[in-house]
Amino acid sequence: MKAGLVTRPTLYLDLDGCVIDSxxxxxxxxxxxxxxxxxxxxxxxxxxxxxxxxxxxxxxxxxxxxxxxxxxxxxxxxxxxxxxxxxSLTQTTLFPGMEAALEALGTRAALVVVTSKARFLAVPILEALGIADRFEAIFGPAPDRPAEPKTETLARALAGRPRTAGECMIGDRSHDIDAGRAHDMPTIGVTWGSGSAAELTQAGADYVVDDPADLAPVCASIARLER
The missing domain is CATH 1.10.150 (DNA polymerase; domain 1)
Known part of the structure; x- marks a missing residue:
């Protein structure tokens, strides 16, 4: 394990197009x-x-x-x-396989939402879906900052949290990948949302996965490589 890092990694997940189908x-x-x-x-x-x-x-x-x-x-x-x-409380669903994926990811990592959706909108959706308690924290822009870049939202999520071996940013669009790379962490692009594999690869995603079931094995691989 890298010096100064704690054992339990933190995984930062985008919301729309990654965890939820909105x-x-x-x-x-x-x-x-x-x-x-x-x-x-x-x-x-x-x-x-x-x-x-x-x-x-x-x-x-x-x-x-x-x-x-x-x-x-x-x-x-x-x-x-x-x-x-x-x-959003009645017309938003989890992507197929996402509940099981969150269960698998949560057994080895802390899960944190980093979304471009205003936080006051994101939290009730996760509560309505019954998965809010899967996440240690939920970060989204304040109501008066609808243009906050994902890089800044991720910076707020990282503030006060230990940097960990095995941490990564997971999302379906290029700005998710850009944010992770800006903060020197591995990135995983997912193709079941709005972004294509080509968009994610061009943005520099370290990994691109096509099924939520692939997230836990890839995250485990990242953790092993960084130890």
Whole structure:
């Protein structure tokens, strides 16, 4: 084991597209926000850009793509959150195999959520799914910081926690991989969310897995390599 590191590793997990399937609830909430301002509903190829990255950035890209200057992205975020706080509790599911994966990961590591979703929205979802107690901590942006980069969210999660052999960042989008690499930790990209294997590989993911059941063996391998 590396000098100065404790035995029990910490695994930092993205939420949307990694642990939970929030596609339906996000799409419904975005459509409601767009409808209130007289804008067309999401096209099929627009939803993935709004799952994973900070929601403010997603709305900025959406409005730019549509050459629309009104409403402001911040107005859409506020309306989105109003609807999402309700529908996310009934229209969000765990990805198949994720409950067993969390059980396996939790036997050897501390689990911490690091999400671009505002924390006040993330916690009730995990509670509704009955898995909030699987995580030692849940980190997400404050309500007034909808554009907080994942690198900063991960930095807050790391503050005050010991750096551990076997720690890693797990997520489905390039910004998850970027965050892990920025903090000098191994990264695992998952392909059951919105990001593709190509996106994750291009971002520099150390490992790319296609099934939640593969997470525990890969994390165990990382821990062995770092000892």
């Amino acid at each position: 596609r339906a609830s996000i799409a419904a909430s975005v459509d409601e926000a767009l409808r209130r301002y007289g804008l067309a509903a999401l096209a099929a190829d627009e939803i993935d850009g709004l799952i994973g990255p900070p929601i403010l950035a997603g709305f900025e890209r959406l409005l730019a793509r549509r050459n629309s200057s009104q409403p402001s992205p911040a107005q859409l975020v506020a309306t989105f959150r109003e609807r999402y706080a309700v529908v």
